[in-house]
Amino acid sequence: MIKVEKLSHSFFVGKKNNRQEVSVLKDINLEVKEGEIVSIVGRSGSGKSTLLNLMSGYIKPTEGDIFIADERVTDYKESAWAEFRANHLGFIFQSFQLIPSMTAYQNIELPLVMKGVSEKEREKRVNEMLDKVGLKAFRDHYPSELSGGQQQRVSVARALIVQPPIILADEPTGSLDQETEKELLDFIQKLNKEENITFVIITHDEEVARIAERTIRLEDGRLAADREVAFR
Numbered sequence: 001m002i003k004v005e006k007l008s009h010s011f012f013v014g015k016k017n018n019r020q021e022v023s024v025l026k027d028i029n030l031e032v033k034e035g036e037i038v039s040i041v042g043r044s045g046s047g048k049s050t051l052l053n054l055m056s057g058y059i060k061p062t063e064g065d066i067f068i069a070d071e072r073v074t075d076y077k078e079s080a081w082a083e084f085r086a087n088h089l090g091f092i093f094q095s096f097q098l099i100p101s102m103t104a105y106q107n108i109e110l111p112l113v114m115k116g117v118s119e120k121e122r123e124k125r126v127n128e129m130l131d132k133v134g135l136k137a138f139r140d141h142y143p144s145e146l147s148g149g150q151q152q153r154v155s156v157a158r159a160l161i162v163q164p165p166i167i168l169a170d171e172p173t174g175s176l177d178q179e180t181e182k183e184l185l186d187f188i189q190k191l192n193k194e195e196n197i198t199f200v201i202i203t204h205d206e207e208v209a210r211i212a213e214r215t216i217r218l219e220d221g222r223l224a225a226d227r228e229v230a231f232r
C-alpha cells in the first residue's frame with residue numbers, strides 16, 4: 001500500500017551565506033501492507049513527522065522514492081498531490097485541526113465540498129457519518145462547544161468521509177484522556193477490521209503501539225527496528 005525506498009531527507013537551515021544541511025532521515029526502506037496498522041515510534045526529533053510529511057507530499061524527499069497505492073508519487077507536483085490526497089489519504093492530528101467557525105457538520109462536510117460532491121449526496125453522507133461516530137446530537141455544535149474526545153471524533157469523521165484507503169495519524173491520542181483514548185483506539189481497530197482501512201500512526205503512546213501489528217522505530221533518522229507485534 002505504501003512503499004518507501006532509500007528515502008533520505010535533509011533540511012537546509014541558516015542564512016544564505018551560512019547554509020547548513022541537517023540530515024533528518026537516512027536511507028529509510030519500509031513497506032506498509034494493505035489492511036495493516038503500523039505505528040511509528042522514536043524519540044522527539046528522530047524524524048517521525050518528517051516521514052509522515054513525506055508520505056503526505058507536504059515535503060519532497062532529498063533522495064529516494066515513495067509509492068502509494070501503486071503510484072510513484074515522489075515527483076508529484078502540488079496539484080497532483082492535492083488530488084491524490086483527496087482520493088487516497090485521510091489525516092488525524094493531535095490538535096484535531098478543526099475549523100473553529102464551522103460546526104461539526106460543516107467540518108465533516110468540507111472534504112466533500114472540496115471534491116465537488118452534490119449537496120444532496122453530502123447531506124446523506126455527513127449524516128451517516130455523524131451517526132457512525134456517535135455525534136448526531138452534536139451536529140450543530142462548534143468545536144469550542146465539544147469535548148476533546150468529541151472534537152477528535154469530528155476529525156476522524158472528516159478523515160473518513162471521503163472513504164480513503166489509508167489514514168495517516170500524528171499523535172492522534174496525544175490530547176485525550178485514558179477513557180477517550182481507548183474509545184478512539186477501539187474505533188480505529190473496528191475501521192481497520194471492518195473496512196480494511198490501513199493506518200500509519202505516529203505515537204509516543206504504548207497503548208497505540210499495542211493495537212499496531214507492526215512497530216517501526218526511528219532513531220536519529222534511521223530505521224532502528226521494524227517488527228511485527230505478536231499479540232493483538
Ligand SMILES: Nc1ncnc2c1ncn2[C@@H]1O[C@H](COP(=O)(O)OP(=O)(O)OP(=O)(O)O)[C@@H](O)[C@H]1O
Nearest residue numbers: 011013022024042043044045046047048049050051
Ligand atoms: N522545516 C524544518 N527545517 C529544519 N529542520 C527541521 C524542520 N522540520 C524538522 N526539522 C528537524 O528535523 C528533525 C526531525 O524532526 P521531526 O519533527 O520529524 O521529529 P519527530 O520525531 O516527529 O519529533 P517529535 O516527536 O518531537 O514530534 C528535528 O531535529 C527537527 O529540528
